[in-house]
Amino acid sequence: MSAPTTILVFIDADACPVKDEVYKVAGRHGIRTIVVSNSFMQLPRDPLIERVVVGAGLGIADDYIAERARRGVIVITADVPLAARCIKAGADVIAPNGRAQTEQSIGQALATRNLMEDLRSAGQITGGPRPFAPKDRSNFLSALDLAIVRLKRAGLTPEA
Numbered sequence: 001m002s003a004p005t006t007i008l009v010f011i012d013a014d015a016c017p018v019k020d021e022v023y024k025v026a027g028r029h030g031i032r033t034i035v036v037s038n039s040f041m042q043l044p045r046d047p048l049i050e051r052v053v054v055g056a057g058l059g060i061a062d063d064y065i066a067e068r069a070r071r072g073v074i075v076i077t078a079d080v081p082l083a084a085r086c087i088k089a090g091a092d093v094i095a096p097n098g099r100a101q102t103e104q105s106i107g108q109a110l111a112t113r114n115l116m117e118d119l120r121s122a123g124q125i126t127g128g129p130r131p132f133a134p135k136d137r138s139n140f141l142s143a144l145d146l147a148i149v150r151l152k153r154a155g156l157t158p159e160a
Contacts, residue, residue, distance in 0.1 A: 005072070005155070005156055005157060006072055006156060006157055006158065006159035007029075007031050007072050007073075007074070007148065007151050007152070007156045007157065007158055007159065008031065008032055008033075008034065008072065008073050008074070008159050009022060009026050009031055009032070009033040009034070009073070009074045009075075009076065010033075010034050010036060010065045010068065010069075010073060010074070010075045010076070011033065011034070011035045011036065011076045011077075012036060012061060012062070012065060012075065012076060012077035012078075012079055012082060013035045013036055013037040013041060013061075014037045014038055014039070014061065015078070016076060016077075016078075016096055017096050017132050017137075018076065018096045018137060018140050019035065021137060021140055021141055021144070022076055022144065023044055023046065023049060025141060025144045025145055025148065026048065026144075026148070027046065027048055027049075029148050029152070029158060030048070030158040031048065031148065031158045031159070032048050032049075032050065032158065032159045033048060033049050033050070034050045034052055034068075035049065035050065035051050035052065036052045036054060036061045036064050036065055037051075037052075037053055037054070037061060038053070038054060038055070038056050038057075038060065038061055039053065039056070040053055041053075052064065062079060062081070062082040062085070065077070065082060065086065066082060066085040066086055066089065069085065069086035069089035069090065069091035070089055070090050070091060071090040071091070071156075072091075072151060072156045073086070073089075073090075073091040073092070074091065074092045074093075074094065074144070074147050074148070074151075075091050075092070075093045075094070076093075076094055076095075076096065076144075077093065077095065078095050078096055078097075080101075083095070083101040084101075087101060087102065087103055092147045092151070094140065094143050094144055094147060095140075096132065096136065096140055097132070097136040097139060097140065098136060098138070098139025098140040098141075098142060098143040099139075099143070100143050100147065
């Protein structure tokens, strides 16, 4: 089996604040974007943007994305366990705040997530993550463009 040669973007869309930014950057590069959610979501009319509505249930959207992760796929998600699965499969992963998850950073991210979950369940922490800021949007735009350019330089092309 030959190595993949195409670039594709998957969005873990149910709570993603940067969908419009993905459409803009991926569209500029001619890259197909698959928007995966548990419920119907209005999307721009664009042949490069595809909607996939998976069944309701815990982890179904994550499973759909993780099963298709590979080199050349960019996954947009804030879900750390999903990010870990996709990185293991060879995909690039970018959080909505612009932080690229890598093999080097994902272990720390999983440990932090698990610790925070334990502290929340024990009542030690009651707040959630900090609010999404304009700087996060700017960081995301840069990170996505950089990931696409890096894949193109590696010889991958937009999926037809």
